[in-house]
Amino acid sequence: MMPSTPTFTTRLSEAARTVEASLEALLSDKVAPGEIARPPRLMAAMRHAALGGGKRLRPFLTIEAARLLGVEGQGPLRAGCAVELLHCYSLVHDDLPSMDDDDLRRGHPTVHKAYDEATAILVGDALQTLAFEVLADPATASDPSVRSDLVLGLARASGLGGMVGGQLLDLSAEGRYGTATLSEADVRLLQMMKTGAILAFSVEAGAILGQADGTTRGSLLDYGRALGAAFQVADDILDREASAEALGKRTGKDQEKGKATLVDLLGMEGARRECRQLVDKAHACLDRFGVKADTLREAVRFVVERQV
Amino acid sequence: MMPSTPTFTTRLSEAARTVEASLEALLSDKVAPGEIARPPRLMAAMRHAALGGGKRLRPFLTIEAARLLGVEGQGPLRAGCAVELLHCYSLVHDDLPSMDDDDLRRGHPTVHKAYDEATAILVGDALQTLAFEVLADPATASDPSVRSDLVLGLARASGLGGMVGGQLLDLSAEGRYGTATLSEADVRLLQMMKTGAILAFSVEAGAILGQADGTTRGSLLDYGRALGAAFQVADDILDREASAEALGKRTGKDQEKGKATLVDLLGMEGARRECRQLVDKAHACLDRFGVKADTLREAVRFVVERQV
Numbered sequence: 001m002m003p004s005t006p007t008f009t010t011r012l013s014e015a016a017r018t019v020e021a022s023l024e025a026l027l028s029d030k031v032a033p034g035e036i037a038r039p040p041r042l043m044a045a046m047r048h049a050a051l052g053g054g055k056r057l058r059p060f061l062t063i064e065a066a067r068l069l070g071v072e073g074q075g076p077l078r079a080g081c082a083v084e085l086l087h088c089y090s091l092v093h094d095d096l097p098s099m100d101d102d103d104l105r106r107g108h109p110t111v112h113k114a115y116d117e118a119t120a121i122l123v124g125d126a127l128q129t130l131a132f133e134v135l136a137d138p139a140t141a142s143d144p145s146v147r148s149d150l151v152l153g154l155a156r157a158s159g160l161g162g163m164v165g166g167q168l169l170d171l172s173a174e175g176r177y178g179t180a181t182l183s184e185a186d187v188r189l190l191q192m193m194k195t196g197a198i199l200a201f202s203v204e205a206g207a208i209l210g211q212a213d214g215t216t217r218g219s220l221l222d223y224g225r226a227l228g229a230a231f232q233v234a235d236d237i238l239d240r241e242a243s244a245e246a247l248g249k250r251t252g253k254d255q256e257k258g259k260a261t262l263v264d265l266l267g268m269e270g271a272r273r274e275c276r277q278l279v280d281k282a283h284a285c286l287d288r289f290g291v292k293a294d295t296l297r298e299a300v301r302f303v304v305e306r307q308v
Numbered sequence: 309m310m311p312s313t314p315t316f317t318t319r320l321s322e323a324a325r326t327v328e329a330s331l332e333a334l335l336s337d338k339v340a341p342g343e344i345a346r347p348p349r350l351m352a353a354m355r356h357a358a359l360g361g362g363k364r365l366r367p368f369l370t371i372e373a374a375r376l377l378g379v380e381g382q383g384p385l386r387a388g389c390a391v392e393l394l395h396c397y398s399l400v401h402d403d404l405p406s407m408d409d410d411d412l413r414r415g416h417p418t419v420h421k422a423y424d425e426a427t428a429i430l431v432g433d434a435l436q437t438l439a440f441e442v443l444a445d446p447a448t449a450s451d452p453s454v455r456s457d458l459v460l461g462l463a464r465a466s467g468l469g470g471m472v473g474g475q476l477l478d479l480s481a482e483g484r485y486g487t488a489t490l491s492e493a494d495v496r497l498l499q500m501m502k503t504g505a506i507l508a509f510s511v512e513a514g515a516i517l518g519q520a521d522g523t524t525r526g527s528l529l530d531y532g533r534a535l536g537a538a539f540q541v542a543d544d545i546l547d548r549e550a551s552a553e554a555l556g557k558r559t560g561k562d563q564e565k566g567k568a569t570l571v572d573l574l575g576m577e578g579a580r581r582e583c584r585q586l587v588d589k590a591h592a593c594l595d596r597f598g599v600k601a602d603t604l605r606e607a608v609r610f611v612v613e614r615q616v
Contacts, residue, residue: 035469036501041485042468042476093433098425117406118479121429122472125401125436129467132440136459144453151444151459152342159437160350161343164430168350171426177349193344 008298015063015080016056022081023050026130045115045123046130050088053106057303058083058202061227064295065206065220075141079150079205082134086158087198089127092120094167128158141209149208157201166194173259182260191262195235196228203227203296219285226282227300233275234304236261237268275304316606323371323388324364330389331358334438353423353431354438358396361414365611366391366510369535372603373514373528383449387458387513390442394466395506397435400428402475436466449517457516465509474502481567490568496537499570503543504536511535511604527593534590535608541583542612544569545576583612 004012027047031038059080066076095102095110096117103113112120134140135150156162169190173180182190203224207217240263263271282300286293312320335355339346367388374384403410403418404425411421420428442448443458464470477498481488490498511532515525548571571579590608594601 031469034464035473036505037473037497038469039473039476039480041480042473046468089433093429096426096429098429116484118404118484119476121401121404121406122476124433125397126468126472128433128436129463129472132459133463133467136456136463144451144456147456148444148452148459151440151456155437155441155444156342159441160354160434161339161346164434164437165343165345165347165350168347168427168430172347172349176424176426189345197344 004298004302005294008295008302011064011295012055012060012302015060016054018077019056019059019081019084020051022077023084026081026085026134027051041115041119042122042126045111045119046127048108048114049092049111049123049127050085053108054084055306056080056084057299058087058199061199061202061224061296061299062205062209064299065203065224066209067206068220068289068292068296069206069210069212069216071206071210074139075209076206078134078137078140079209080202082131082140082150082154083198083202083205085127085131085134086154089124089131090158090163090167090198092127093124096120099167099171143211146208146211150205153201153204153208157197162193162197163195166190166192166197170194170259184262184265187260187262187265191232192225192229195232196225199228199231200224216288219288223282223285223296226278226285227303230275230278230282230300231303233262233271233278234306236263237271237275239263240268279304312606312610313602316603316610319372319603320363320368320610323368324362326385327364327367327389327392328359330385331392334389334393334442335359349423349427350430350434353419353427354435356416356422357400357419357431357435358393361416362392363614364388364392365607366395366507369507369510369532369604369607370513370517372607373511373532374517375514376528376597376600376604377514377518377520377524379514379518382447383517384514386442386445386448387517388510390439390448390458390462391506391510391513393435393439393442394462397432397439398466398471398475398506400432400435404428407475407479451519454516454519458513461509461512461516465505470501470505471503474498474500474505478502478567492570492573495568495570495573499540500533500537503540504533507536507539508532524596527596531590531593531604534586534593535611538583538586538590538608539611541570541579541586542614544571545579545583547571548576587612 027043027050029038029040029043062080062083063076066072091105092111094100095105096112102110104110111123131154132151135154136147140150141147158164173182173190200221201224204217204221207220212220239261262274266274279300283297286296335351335358337346337348337351370388370391371384374380399413400419402408403413404420410418412418419431439462440459443462444455448458449455466472481490481498508529509532512525512529515528520528547569570582574582587608591605594604
């Protein structure tokens, strides 16, 4: 596929830089208005969980979707940070010994390894709370209906009917709670809940900030869903192919745990074909926006070609 | 002290009944709009965590504070349920093996005992998310600024600068993270964060729903803070006095873990005196409301005299 254009790469790294700075400020030791105190150990562990890592894909999608609708600045940046905080909380809890039991994340010790298990549970809890606090803060949007729509959207994408529900299904898929034979529909449902919903919301958040009409918001949501699905097929393909060195984390993990992936169900060629179809579908959702949407178009290719 | 009046007891049990019914509906297996699916195991474990227990003190405070300002019905009920869901999430996570390691809660197996540790972590996560979802839903308040103020208030009371921060300090107070010698100021800070902030918000939520002016909201918040502090001193006194049978949970736990309580710091007589002073202080905050606030007045006595 095509290499990323300079504009895309610049915007992606620029977004990552401002997101990092914004997260640093949100997670500083300085007590904020309305707070009683910030325990230094908790703050240090939260910074360990949320700073210095990742491409910041989710905030990038929020920022770019909002920019497409003419909204820039603190609003999209803060909303993007909220999604990223939510994502980081899910990683901290997923890594716990009773969940996926991972010692490393992006080459660094996971929070329960660097600190301890109790601290890691509280870090995840507090990162989730902070995500909602950031969205509900007037600094994110002066219009309170935008703030409450953002909260509602993130809650629906991440709760029992979204990400957390998907994580429970994922544990079930390991056969923890009785025999698990997953159909193709089950695997798709699981992936849509576990990772797709938050990615789709990352894009939808931009539409909420832009106070888009129903059609525009629908197109962007469909784009986000296709991108989320493409992300997951690409992840399944990567998991099968990549070496442990290249990824910096254990691979073939799903196979190891006997979990069915789309590669098992569709075969490698079938998975690649589906990935291409999803890229086309995501692109088609952006037709109405013309060249202004080129960055979001490139984002889909980036998602399926990412090496980390 | 005085026995509770019939009005008070009726209102308390009526609130508990409607809260229970409302939580049952929120935690049903039926997939709600905007959700992909509700995994049955997760829902059952969430119901285990949130249904059939407790006096529902926090929602009662929200409902009564709102009633004082002339607001009744679904709004205060839903906001109260959100605070209760948040409270239940904190209990599920606090009971985990790496935290307080409790096998029983109100005489029943804790969630990680009845299910497993991974499920209990996800149950807590999803209960927290649901709390914010309920607050941000238009069914709670038609005015979006009320919804977003409720979200912001609950997030601040329960996150890193409130309840979760307090739980981290509580773990530190056990000496887990180096020697812990807590001053009186430390113990007060810890208690204000861990339990006081959410109790105070339970009352403040009623003021937000009633769109109270600053003075009224301030008086109710001060009342909530005094009530929260009284709750905790009473808890420390109970913990020292009560027998395991009467409480239905292990007691003297704080002593066992070497944690300082206000009884250690003030002596039993000093703690009792402080408790009486806090009751008076809470009552004084209600002076401006006249007899209409009698239920909230009785709530303070109820809190310090409760046997469970």
